[in-house]
Amino acid sequence: MADKHIDEISGVETTGHEWDGIRELNNPMPRWWVYTFYATILWGIGYAIAYPSWPLLTEATKGVLGYSSRAEVSAELAAARAAQAGNMERIASRTVEEIIADPQLQQFAIAAGASAFKVNCAQCHGSGAAGAEGFPNLNDDDWLWGGDPEALYQTIAHGVRHAGDDETRISEMPSFTDMLTQDELRQTAAYVVSLTSAPSDAALVEPGKQLFADNCASCHGVDATGSREFGAPNLADAIWLKGSGEQAIIEQMKAPKHGVMPAWLPRIGDSTVKQLAVFVHSLGGGE
The missing domain is CATH 1.10.760.10 (Cytochrome c-like domain)
Known part of the structure; x- marks a missing residue:
């Protein structure tokens, strides 16, 4: 067995480990740390006895206290x-x-x-x-x-x-593709937008108002404030469910979106x- 190495500066024996010329001193752990470590082992054993802890094939040990978090x-x-x-x-x-x-x-x-x-x-x-x-x-x-x-x-x-x-609740908005031309769709959308904001072309509003009265008022009302009997939304309050703006209105008139x-x-x-x-x-x- 090789002679034990003693550190020249501290006079303490080393563990024999060396890395890049650095050796580890073999100083014993402080007693308070050792006693604390022993105490945790004893506590762990006591816990395993008192409470459910060790897994078995179909369940775990019950523990002498009979505690159950599920219960x-x-x-x-x-x-x-x-x-x-x-x-x-x-x-x-x-x-x-x-x-x-x-x-x-x-x-x-x-x-x-x-x-x-x-x-x-x-x-x-x-x-x-x-x-x-x-x-x-x-x-x-x-x-x-x-x-x-x-x-x-x-x-x-x-x-x-x-x-x-x-x-x-049942309501269904029809597609107006076969009922109105593209220009008429634009006019109707311009009128609806004019109820809450400025349309892109003010000249489209007046013909759009008539188109709205002829095609939309039966559900949305003459004043466009909607009808709960048909589940038709209020178009004059600037609250939009399927999208706002003239193009969104045109798309809804062409291919209505019906939520469920x-x-x-x-x-x-x-x-x-x-x-x-x-x-x-x-x-x-x-x-």
């Missing part, structure tokens, strides 16, 4: 359901308007509806309900089918153009639909 969560969920049971029964037996009239029940429904909205509605309407491209903003007061509590319930429950639901909203009643149940209606109504745009 704890299940108990907390059961307690939460028991606390909610009374409110859920009241929601199930009342209309949306009656829920809103009860401040305590309204607050509960808003909180529950906000959670349901994030799970079921935020994908299209956004987490803040401000809408995405082609999907309506639920914070403003522009409603195709009405923004009162019962109207909101009807729309959420039965959807819009949802196949298989006889009570779904699912019927949520069979998916999430009557009580959750009511909670969603109360929540959406509370956003500020509800009537």
